[in-house]
Amino acid sequence: MKLFVPLTLTLSLLLSSSAFAQTASPPPEWDKLTQQQRDALIAPVRDRWNREPEERARMLERAQRWQSMSPEQRRQARHGMKRFESMSPDQRKQARALYGRMRELTPEQRNVLREQWKTMTPAQREEWMRTHAPKDDRPPRPQP
Template sequence: MNKTNIRLSFLLALGLLCGNALAQAAPAGNLPEWDKLTPQQRETLISPMRDRWNSSPEERARMFEHANRWKSMTPEQRQQARKGMRRFEHMGPEQRREARALFFKMRGMTPEQRQQLRNQWGKMTPEQRREWMDKNASKQDDMPPIPPPPRN
């Protein structure tokens, strides 16, 4: 398993654990604001992140950056991020490689340039896509893997 798959598995398990623990502690419609959670409910939510934080000092800056970015997102942006991650989780290895290459290529583009690349990609033959990947994927291989968004 590569680091990306391990991270995805961890976050999925974390989401399930937190969701199950809270569901057992209170009916789904009755979950209170954070300040009104019991200490046990808070501990259930925090302990997996605390363990991950303590066991991965080299990842702390990235985790903190992603938490801040997630916090600044609108609910619609968060929903879109979750949708993208679900789609990514169901891709095969080659599709993921393409998605990463496209993601890193589009990162510095304007919305118009992104749309143009999407249109161009849709018109490419498999051979043209392979050629594009050969030219562009090596640049993104030096980049860290796309982290999954925090579950909120």
């Protein structure tokens, strides 16, 4: 699982941090932005789109999924992304493995695995990782 920041999240982060950091009022609607402001917001996504053509379908699918999420689901997704970003490389590898395995399980089985994971010793977790390591453990995406 690659870390992905959907288009809308990227835009909202940019709006809140750089393009409008000097203003005290809330950022304007998209239609009220200048062309320069729009270009500044879209540039990181455009650069990634052009730099990684093999990821375009995945980027588009995730942006569409983000649009269909409720505000609460988006809040939870942002929280999860922040947690993932703060993890060590080893913790990220474990998270990828657990996430991949959880996708294959029923809700009841997920709860059982979650509880088992909490009680495992580091040695038991290492053994679990050896047998359930992510098949696609790609290196981190280069930062723009």
